[in-house]
Amino acid sequence: MGILKKLFKQKQKTPEQFNSHAWSHLMLSGDIRDNISRLNEIMNHSSDLKSREFNLAGSSRRAAILFVSTLANEDMIQEHILKPLIMESAVFNTRGSMDLNDIRNSMLSADSIQIVESFDDIVLGVMAGDTILTIQGYDKGILIHTRGNQGRTVGEPATEPSVKGPQEAFVEILKINIGLIRRRLLDPNLCFEMHKMGRRAKADYVIAYMKGIANKELVSEIKNRLSVLDVDGQATTAQMMRMIVDRPNSIFPLIQVTERPDKVVSALSEGRVAILMNGNPEAVIAPTTLPILMHSSDDYFENWMIASVIRLSRMVGVFVTALFPALYIAVTAFHPDMLPINLVLSITSSRMGVPFPAYVEALLMVFTLELLQEAGIRLPRVVGQTVSIVGGLVIGQAAVSAGIVSPLMVIITSITAVASFTVPDYSLGLALRFLRVPFMILAVTLGSFGVAMGMLAGLTYLASLKSFGLSYLEPIGTRYPSDWKDGMIRGSLWSMKKRPKELNPEDPIRLSKRKREKNRE
Amino acid sequence: MAVPSILLLCIIFLSGCWDQMNIEQRGFVLGVAIDAYPPAPAKEEGKKPGETPPEEEMELEIMETHTGKPLYALTVQLPILRKSSQPSEGGTSGGGGQDSNTWDITQIGNSIYSMNRELLSRTSLALYYEHLQVIVLSDRIARQGIADVLDFFTRDPEMRRRVRVFISKGEAKSVLDVTPRVEEYASMYLSKMPINATRNSRMVHQTDLGEIIIAMHNDFSFILPVAQSTKDEIKISGAAAIKGDKMVGWVSELETEAVKMIQNRYLGGVVTVSSPEKEGAIEVLEVTKAKTKITPLIKNDEITMRIKIMAAGNYAEHVQKGVQNTRVDTLIARLQQEFEKEIAKNCAATIEKFQSEYKTDVFQFCQILQAEEPAYWEKISGDWEDHVFPGMNVEIEVDVTINLTGSTR
Numbered sequence: 001m002g003i004l005k006k007l008f009k010q011k012q013k014t015p016e017q018f019n020s021h022a023w024s025h026l027m028l029s030g031d032i033r034d035n036i037s038r039l040n041e042i043m044n045h046s047s048d049l050k051s052r053e054f055n056l057a058g059s060s061r062r063a064a065i066l067f068v069s070t071l072a073n074e075d076m077i078q079e080h081i082l083k084p085l086i087m088e089s090a091v092f093n094t095r096g097s098m099d100l101n102d103i104r105n106s107m108l109s110a111d112s113i114q115i116v117e118s119f120d121d122i123v124l125g126v127m128a129g130d131t132i133l134t135i136q137g138y139d140k141g142i143l144i145h146t147r148g149n150q151g152r153t154v155g156e157p158a159t160e161p162s163v164k165g166p167q168e169a170f171v172e173i174l175k176i177n178i179g180l181i182r183r184r185l186l187d188p189n190l191c192f193e194m195h196k197m198g199r200r201a202k203a204d205y206v207i208a209y210m211k212g213i214a215n216k217e218l219v220s221e222i223k224n225r226l227s228v229l230d231v232d233g234q235a236t237t238a239q240m241m242r243m244i245v246d247r248p249n250s251i252f253p254l255i256q257v258t259e260r261p262d263k264v265v266s267a268l269s270e271g272r273v274a275i276l277m278n279g280n281p282e283a284v285i286a287p288t289t290l291p292i293l294m295h296s297s298d299d300y301f302e303n304w305m306i307a308s309v310i311r312l313s314r315m316v317g318v319f320v321t322a323l324f325p326a327l328y329i330a331v332t333a334f335h336p337d338m339l340p341i342n343l344v345l346s347i348t349s350s351r352m353g354v355p356f357p358a359y360v361e362a363l364l365m366v367f368t369l370e371l372l373q374e375a376g377i378r379l380p381r382v383v384g385q386t387v388s389i390v391g392g393l394v395i396g397q398a399a400v401s402a403g404i405v406s407p408l409m410v411i412i413t414s415i416t417a418v419a420s421f422t423v424p425d426y427s428l429g430l431a432l433r434f435l436r437v438p439f440m441i442l443a444v445t446l447g448s449f450g451v452a453m454g455m456l457a458g459l460t461y462l463a464s465l466k467s468f469g470l471s472y473l474e475p476i477g478t479r480y481p482s483d484w485k486d487g488m489i490r491g492s493l494w495s496m497k498k499r500p501k502e503l504n505p506e507d508p509i510r511l512s513k514r515k516r517e518k519n520r521e
Numbered sequence: 522m523a524v525p526s527i528l529l530l531c532i533i534f535l536s537g538c539w540d541q542m543n544i545e546q547r548g549f550v551l552g553v554a555i556d557a558y559p560p561a562p563a564k565e566e567g568k569k570p571g572e573t574p575p576e577e578e579m580e581l582e583i584m585e586t587h588t589g590k591p592l593y594a595l596t597v598q599l600p601i602l603r604k605s606s607q608p609s610e611g612g613t614s615g616g617g618g619q620d621s622n623t624w625d626i627t628q629i630g631n632s633i634y635s636m637n638r639e640l641l642s643r644t645s646l647a648l649y650y651e652h653l654q655v656i657v658l659s660d661r662i663a664r665q666g667i668a669d670v671l672d673f674f675t676r677d678p679e680m681r682r683r684v685r686v687f688i689s690k691g692e693a694k695s696v697l698d699v700t701p702r703v704e705e706y707a708s709m710y711l712s713k714m715p716i717n718a719t720r721n722s723r724m725v726h727q728t729d730l731g732e733i734i735i736a737m738h739n740d741f742s743f744i745l746p747v748a749q750s751t752k753d754e755i756k757i758s759g760a761a762a763i764k765g766d767k768m769v770g771w772v773s774e775l776e777t778e779a780v781k782m783i784q785n786r787y788l789g790g791v792v793t794v795s796s797p798e799k800e801g802a803i804e805v806l807e808v809t810k811a812k813t814k815i816t817p818l819i820k821n822d823e824i825t826m827r828i829k830i831m832a833a834g835n836y837a838e839h840v841q842k843g844v845q846n847t848r849v850d851t852l853i854a855r856l857q858q859e860f861e862k863e864i865a866k867n868c869a870a871t872i873e874k875f876q877s878e879y880k881t882d883v884f885q886f887c888q889i890l891q892a893e894e895p896a897y898w899e900k901i902s903g904d905w906e907d908h909v910f911p912g913m914n915v916e917i918e919v920d921v922t923i924n925l926t927g928s929t930r
Binding site for chain 2: 332333334336337341344345347348349351352354357358441442444445446447450
């Protein structure tokens, strides 16, 4: 016990050490050598931290720039910092003397600069790819924005493909992602509030919302919850958001993670809030509801009747994914009287000679399906085809002819698999796949009564869930009947004159018909 | 949290599974045939002397009973399912269906329920009656009373109300023993036949267990379809008239047609008359619609049933003696008259037969009387079938409309 306590004590100490960095209160000095060596020391003489000393504008005043070569855009440093400072400004500099303001105002041609004093700001900036300019005799430096945006180019959405509509997906660079949103929403009220997250590694994240549409309480609630987080540095936005949702242990996704800028844009203009973090090719939208997770952006490109039917068939897919194997077990083991006689006889004859009871058979096949799906994700694309051949043909066909499973079970499994892919939200699909097994256990023990009870319990649970204060099943239910138009079905666009009431937007009207000018000639 | 979840698991795993049984372990009884026991000896020997079951088999079939002598022979039909996952070997599919797809097990005893349980000692399958299609009762059983044997089927919760009931001419088991050509199982063959009642009204339809229970509980008489069988064929030939719960006699096919028409259950059929135009020719009417309205008229304690039948149909066929030109204006009108006469004649003869011979009101006129003349019904209800019904007058009025004359004129 004593040892444990000791360990705990030590652990509790560690955060303080990191918070009180040795350098966090240090200020720049007037000596550039001093500054260079201090920064080198803070960064542990990292090999990619480069410094360059030079004489300023042909004079004898020494200056130095420091940057992380792996992050900064070196072309830009040469073109906009070194060249003007060393050569070009010498031509204009007739006074012979200059101060920091002169340098800032007339000598640097970089587009974004900032005067800094403390090493706290300097270290964060340099680590993000900025360049620090320090000049002999001044205890202030200039932090110049030279971040290089190296990374993937904007590509097609891989996990949320759509037939029509924009085919762009977020990339890992926050700046580009913000641009993708901004480009679609030319509204000055679109706010991107930049924050930093993480105790050790600081990551930039933005909270995006539409001022005047998004409910103020919602925005401040999300900000408050995020500010409470004190973590080492969050790898992904989704992780960060999962920690601050109303029920972190729920298997149902209480946030919407998307890689499609158009989804974010429509969410923002409905009055929801998006969070994007540097290094993550996805945005998190909050709050979200179950019906919203069942929407696909394709729904909005088609006629509303067609889109509604497609949306409803997706809903059927939800039930099939979670319940089909369970219902098969319940019907074959408890209630064959629920089926027409011919079907009963064909099921029976297909089960002739199968050595396992229906539930073992079903568990076997569901487990195999999970393995296949997992293998399909993990395998390198080159050998990916092997899985489909081995999985589809060998396991399906061979298991039947070997008499281990009945052909009907293979059909059930494949229908379940196909149905699970109709769920647009990947996390929701996973939750439904997870639910399959408890439902199967209920079916084995209590038959379709058990399945019905399970559904009841599931529905109760879903109804109790909340995503940032919004009921998870909204707009199913009678609280906001006007939101039904874009819930289980998709109403015609003309009918959706108001933003979803459930979000309590500050500006409820989003669409109205202008009066046609009659006397136009 | 731990306690409720443990309790929940207890509920699921301790109280679950009690009626679980895998589908392949269940024997779905498709049809039931009930014969009287012992079989009539003279008939049996006279018909097929070689077919009496051998001694050993009889020993299996007779059960020990607590009380009483064996009265019934219960035959249940179970489907023989072959493993479908294996590709079928060439011989079995094209072999003409010589070996039966069904296993008909007979048990002899004196209560259907105990016989049913006794059967479990002879099969590895658990018998389930949820998918029961037909019940076939032999005419001997029907004459003894069907209520006794149907009680099990009406009382047991596994049964459905939609089970069809047939009376067999002769042994009931032989109807189930048929090896049908198209259908896989004789029970399905038999239960699907009344689908054709829209085109052939010589078959009684709507005679499921539920209907019979209602009729028996109200003390109505009714008719049940009669099934006749050969080795590979079943025919629904007419009906059997049931009074109370006992069969009183056979009803021919034409009479069945008339009964259905009077009961307003006629869905469509055929009427033929000899041609009014040409000697020896036959004219055929396809009746597509028939509606019957019955009004009881009571005068001085004498009942007259006024039966008004409105039938509509198409001129379907002209048989023999050359071409019939339907463009002749008067022809259709005369044909309509002929058909009207024929239908009226058939109905009158049928009612007459039931009045005089069987004294059985299978038309269920009593129901109409009860509804429309309750005071009168009160007076005569005890005496209805034996005295009042046979002495009842009938007025039949038929109105036939020919709508179409077919593709040729």
